[in-house]
Amino acid sequence: MRTELEEAYGFLFEKELIEEIAKSGTLKTVTAGDTIIEIGDYLTGMPLLLKGAIKILREDNDGDELLLYFIERGDTCAMTLSCCLGQTKSEIRAVAETDTSFIMIPIAKMEEWTVKYKTWRNFVFESYHTRLSEMLDTIDTIAFLNMDERLMKYLQDKVKVNGNENIHSTHQEIAYDLHTSRVVVSRLLKKLENEGKISLKRNHITVIDL
Amino acid sequence: MRTELEEAYGFLFEKELIEEIAKSGTLKTVTAGDTIIEIGDYLTGMPLLLKGAIKILREDNDGDELLLYFIERGDTCAMTLSCCLGQTKSEIRAVAETDTSFIMIPIAKMEEWTVKYKTWRNFVFESYHTRLSEMLDTIDTIAFLNMDERLMKYLQDKVKVNGNENIHSTHQEIAYDLHTSRVVVSRLLKKLENEGKISLKRNHITVIDL
DNA sequence: AGATCTCTGTAACACTTGTTACTGTGGGCA
DNA sequence: TGCCCACAGTAACAAGTGTTACAGAGATCT
Secondary structure, eight states: OHHHHHHHHTTTSOHHHHHHHHHHOEEEEEOTTOEEEOTTOBOSEEEEEEESOEEEEEEOTTOOEEEEEEEOTTOBOHHHHHHHHHTOBOSSEEEESSSEEEEEEEHHHHHHHHHHOHHHHHHHHHHHHHHHHHHHHHHHHHHHOOHHHHHHHHHHHHHHHHTSSEEOOOHHHHHHHHTSOHHHHHHHHHHHHHTTSEEEETTEEEEOOO | OHHHHHHHHTTTSOHHHHHHHHHHOEEEEEOTTOEEEOTTOBOSEEEEEEESOEEEEEEOTTOOEEEEEEEOTTOBOHHHHHHHHHTOBOSSEEEESSSEEEEEEEHHHHHHHHHHOHHHHHHHHHHHHHHHHHHHHHHHHHHHOOHHHHHHHHHHHHHHHHTSSEEOOOHHHHHHHHTSOHHHHHHHHHHHHHTTSEEEETTEEEEOOO
């Protein structure tokens, strides 16, 4: 854990803070597909991502889902942060996109470090900033783009966070993330394939050139 | 200014902090319709709303607009906050919804107070929290609701921030905020009128019961 | 191999939203 | 008063997306 912590956050935090994090935090490891946070959960801490990627989902009253964004190494979930500080329930679901490891920081420490370490304070503010930007980006996407463009963006993001042009998803899974129907996804994927941008196989999409 | 400051923030901040705010901040007054922040602006400070309401808009590359949310008394714009701290350009436009007055806080003070006053720190975090919630709400709205439901929500919000059931807007203005076309708005408004929920006059909508 | 199940492809249709075009109307102004 | 202009109402159509239904293809299990 110590090595990974240094690797992902060493350039951000001073030695003593890394030390404190290592001491107070608990290492968690989850495998792809695991639900890390469920909507309505009370959060006991805030996660610092060491390895892997997490996808953050929103759900409406009818159980319809929508992918908000991905979180990667070096990120924390400001939504979580926000929930911790406000002692409110989580408004989002977090699911491991890949095999993932992260450190859980107890709430109490967060406040303490905010006063004690400037680097931590900056990190927290920076996290809020990137999270707000990410949310703006999400809004742009759903407000200004058509479904075919959203799908392309989705595939690009998938390739990026997985570090692999091969996407192992069914059309139905993609449909959930984009909050549309399987048929629509199949239709648009087929179009992309005909344009030579991707290649389709069962349970498996290969991105060629988007 | 002092009185209004006490009124809006007295229950949040201690005497000394209010004092400091009054000393360092500059009072600004704008009239309905004025643009306060333009996309791409570098921000020199962060606004604390005293009176009135501000609407926050997003714009895409084609110049298409979308209303994100309203800010009211006691709020600050976390987006601004975020920009200030990150020293980045504004990603949003802020337009006075009503006649509005606010205090501009210089960036330097923000950092200082963050360390010095717990109440200020909490306020900043709280602002981020409410802003993230607001953004989530916006995402829910555009992702999960149909245009007729979005329109109803919009009218309700308008009534709330203006404190008046009479809305002085043209259909075109509403269409801009909702990122749709004038014809669509007219169509849906007419439907709402037929359902007895609103009454329509030229340049003027009265909300009866939504 | 055959049975079964999940995933994908496709057609046909419905619904919502956006577009174009035209009409009428209310209000201000010469 | 009459003209003009911005605003609102409406129809007809286009485009995008969602829904239903069904067929076939690929994987898995016995």
